[in-house]
Amino acid sequence: xLGLRPGVSMVEVRDRYRALVRRAxxxxxxxxxxxxxxxxxxxxxxxxxxxxxxAVLATGGDVVxxxxxxxxxxxxxxxxxTATGSPGREPRPWEVDAVEADADGDTxxxxxxPGEAYALLLDAAARIGGIGYVDRxxxxxxVIVRFEGGPSCSVLITVQGRAFGTxxxxxxxxxxxxxxxxxxxxxxxxxxxxxxxx
Numbered sequence: 001x002l003g004l005r006p007g008v009s010m011v012e013v014r015d016r017y018r019a020l021v022r023r024a025x026x027x028x029x030x031x032x033x034x035x036x037x038x039x040x041x042x043x044x045x046x047x048x049x050x051x052x053x054x055a056v057l058a059t060g061g062d063v064v065x066x067x068x069x070x071x072x073x074x075x076x077x078x079x080x081x082t083a084t085g086s087p088g089r090e091p092r093p094w095e096v097d098a099v100e101a102d103a104d105g106d107t108x109x110x111x112x113x114p115g116e117a118y119a120l121l122l123d124a125a126a127r128i129g130g131i132g133y134v135d136r137x138x139x140x141x142x143v144i145v146r147f148e149g150g151p152s153c154s155v156l157i158t159v160q161g162r163a164f165g166t167x168x169x170x171x172x173x174x175x176x177x178x179x180x181x182x183x184x185x186x187x188x189x190x191x192x193x194x195x196x197x198x
Contacts, residue, residue, distance in 0.1 A: 106169065121157060
């Protein structure tokens with residue numbers, strides 16, 4: 001999906017992911033039918049990036065590993081039930097305060113099902129900026145943020161359900177004639193809003 005092979009660095013993976021998302025973004029197409037196709041393509045690209053990122057994080061390195069051998073569904077190797085029927089690992093409790101940003105600063109992990117996580121992100125995003133685009137069905141959300149003394153930026157958040165929660169992948173692009181600042185302050189602000197008691 002990303003057009004990359006094992007052995008490339010995560011820097012190359014991120015660059016390719018961002019380039020593909022920029023080309024497929026729903027705001028860049030004309031008709032409503034084209035927008036639906038672009039939204040679906042963005043979701044597929046983000047899903048592929050998530051798979052590669054998880055594989056790299058599992059190795060502890062910064063290079064895309066060779067694909068792991070596949071195992072039958074439900075086996076201990078895929079995190080399913082073991083031969084004794086016990087789960088492969090204990091799930092985290094569904095707590096709103098179980099929210100964290102990864103070390104790269106572009107992914108937020110939320111210990112909640114995708115629908116609930118999406119609603120929480122939508123509320124948090126509305127508190128830090130203006131909502132530009134919402135697609136609950138595909139789990140895509142755009143928020144427009146303004147940096148103090150800097151440009152306004154479009155932050156695209158794509159939600160991906162996981163076995164033990166939800167990941168929100170964030171990308172940002174300046175919408176002014178100015179360089180895009182670091183996304184880390186936006187991710188930190190979202191995490192802070194998600195952790196704030198309601």
